Amino acid sequence: GSLENYASLFKIIQKAKPDEIYHLAAQSYVASSFDDEFSTLNININGTHYVLSSVKELGKKIKFYFAGSSEMFGKVSTKYQNEKTPFNPRSPYGISKVTGYYLTKNYREAFKIFTSTGILFNHESPRRGSEFVTRKISYGVARIKKGLQKKLSLGNINSKRDWGHARDYVNAMWLMLQQDTSGDYVIGTGKEYSVRDFADKAFKHVGLNYEDYVTIDKTLMRPAEVDTLLANSSKAKKQLKWQPKTTFENLVIEMVESDLEFVTKFGY
Ligand code: GDD
Secondary structure, three states, X not given: OOOOOXXXXXXXXXXXXXXXXXXXXXXXXHHHHHHOHHHHHHHHHHHHHHHHHHHXXXXXXXXXXXXXXXXHOOOOXXXXXXXXXXXXXXXXXXXXXXXXXXXXXXXXXXXXXXXXXXXXXXXXXXOOOOOOHHXXXXXXXXXXXXXXXOOEEEOOOOOEEOOEEHXXXXXXXXXXXXXXXXXXXXXXXXXXXXXXXXXXXXXXXXXXXXXXXXXXXXXXXXXXXXXXXXXXXXHHHHHHOOOOOOOHHHHHHHHHHHHHHHHHHHOO
């Protein structure tokens, strides 16, 4: 199926007759969303609408999960963000997720469909694409350690994120659809670290100093940056009994170790 094609999504849902739908698909690269605003907005907004509309047409018993994002908060004015924090997106990607959030909410209210949005903060793992900063760092560190690369260019290393492990966050998504009522939940660790902290820990893990290898490339800076994001997940902790299990340090180590293994095995 394609998010750009209503009929294809409708047919798949009609055939599979799912009990639950986890709608994670999107153009999810924040930086690329500035280069092609039109594709990002068309795919992310219409794609979400097509899935929701198919659920409405085919069977209201389906439980629907929408992958919201902390990018919806954008330029924040409060230290912590929870379900009541106003949205202030800074990218076409963030705007598309805010619209998806409201579509999801409207289908819940207008058509009484079980629809929940997880407002997930950055979640990482060794499976992360190397377009994203954490994997770019862990892969770069492994290649530098093995002598395959000399430098690692990054953009804004002062920006701060609330980074958790994807494994823990997928568990939160599932918990949301096991509830009796639907709703919106902020999911994050409640701790924030800068890109610089991530690089520092990753290089240190292999006995190197990031300052000797990281170079700053201004072309990697975003036209409008989200400087800081920090979750208050009290609602999820209380209602879903959800707790993140992986610490920042263990996340960095797991990613670097996995890339060291990859580079050793494949040699690139
Ligand atoms: N990608 C990238 N590459 N980011 C860099 C780089 C670099 O070389 N150097 C610095 N950064 C900074 C970005 O400017 C941003 O502030 C931060 O690192 C994180 O960037 P990404 O890893 O690309 O993730 P993101 O925070 O923009 O978005 C991710 O998390 C969202 C949840 O908050 C994506 O997974 C989104 O799809 C997701 O919704």
